Amino acid sequence: MAGLIRQQKLAVEVDFYGFALQDLDDTQVPLEYPEGREAGGAFLTAHEGRLDIESAGHTHTAAMTAEVWDGEPPTADDRGDWEEQAEAQLHSPSGELALWGVAAGNHNRYVTVHAYHPRGVNRALRAGVRCVEHGNLLDDDTIRLLLEHDAYLVPTLVTYDQMARFGKHAGMPEQSYRKIAEVHEAGLTALERAHRAGVNLVFGSDLLGPLQSAQLEEFTLRAQVQPPADILRAATTTAARLLRMEGEIGTLAVGACADLLVVDGNPLDDIRVLTRPEQHLRHVIKAGTVI
Numbered sequence: 357m358a359g360l361i362r363q364q365k366l367a368v369e370v371d372f373y374g375f376a377l378q379d380l381d382d383t384q385v386p387l388e389y390p391e392g393r394e395a396g397g398a399f400l401t402a403h404e405g406r407l408d409i410e411s412a413g414h415t416h417t418a419a420m421t422a423e424v425w426d427g428e429p430p431t432a433d434d435r436g437d438w439e440e441q442a443e444a445q446l447h448s449p450s451g452e453l454a455l456w457g458v459a460a461g462n463h464n465r466y467v468t469v470h471a472y473h474p475r476g477v478n479r480a481l482r483a484g485v486r487c488v489e490h491g492n493l494l495d496d497d498t499i500r501l502l503l504e505h506d507a508y509l510v511p512t513l514v515t516y517d518q519m520a521r522f523g524k525h526a527g528m529p530e531q532s533y534r535k536i537a538e539v540h541e542a543g544l545t546a547l548e549r550a551h552r553a554g555v556n557l558v559f560g561s562d563l564l565g566p567l568q569s570a571q572l573e574e575f576t577l578r579a580q581v582q583p584p585a586d587i588l589r590a591a592t593t594t595a596a597r598l599l600r601m602e603g604e605i606g607t608l609a610v611g612a613c614a615d616l617l618v619v620d621g622n623p624l625d626d627i628r629v630l631t632r633p634e635q636h637l638r639h640v641i642k643a644g645t646v647i
């Protein structure tokens with residue numbers, strides 16, 4: 357009699373689509389979900405390296421239970437009276453499975469991914485994500501997909517800059533440190549390419565904890581490849597568009613939130629006016645009130 361070794365339960369957002377279980381090692385999956393997905397197709401379809409599970413059209417969240425058995429598990433017939441049951445085989449060379457969904461952009465929500473390798477970034481863009489954080493290693497396809505889908509890119513140069521500067525000191529392992537250095541260098545080139553191509557760029561840092569104090573450095577880093585006006589747009593109008601808050605934030609207009617910074621100097625001439633608040637920041641106005 358086979359014994360249950362491990363069980364994992366997950367709530368999977370599927371909306372009106374479905375999800376796939378596929379080998380965690382991408383190279384074992386010739387066609388990555390949702391490519392080749394049959395909309396409204398069979399409940400269960402096996403592809404090489406992946407299993408597609410399709411919603412009947414009224415599911416929002418699927419209750420997914422994965423079990424590992426040390427022998428032949430009990431057959432599905434023992435599991436009660438389901439409307440639909442199916443069996444399929446999946447060979448997973450890596451021994452780990454990842455769950456992929458396509459529930460992006462429904463119900464007025466959108467999805468953002470944090471990724472820097474084009475393989476993951478491009479796949480996410482094809483699946484309909486609205487925004488990519490990092491994107492340091494982007495390629496031509498990434499640029500094309502960002503433009504085609506009117507998606508957004510949030511380069512986070514300062515995060516890598518900080519890690520490259522202080523990672524070694526903070527005890528980061530040599531291998532991770534070298535990887536960071538590589539990604540760090542690519543980040544600036546990626547921003548330049550995206551900027552030239554006219555991609556929607558948004559200001560952000562993704563800095564954690566105490567490193568947040570370095571967030572204004574992102575302005576200085578971007579100024580190496582972008583004119584100040586474009587960096588300001590990334591932090592205001594384009595950011596508002598990403599958040600679907602156009603006309604409310606990131607603009608000086610009647611009806612918008614009166615959140616303003618008054619600085620001594622012209623950031624269009626020198627972006628550093630924004631990075632040295634102790635020297636240049638004169639007033640902060642929040643919801644119409646001077647603070």
Ligand SMILES: [Zn+2]
Pocket residue numbers: 470471489490562
């Ligand atoms: Zn991130």
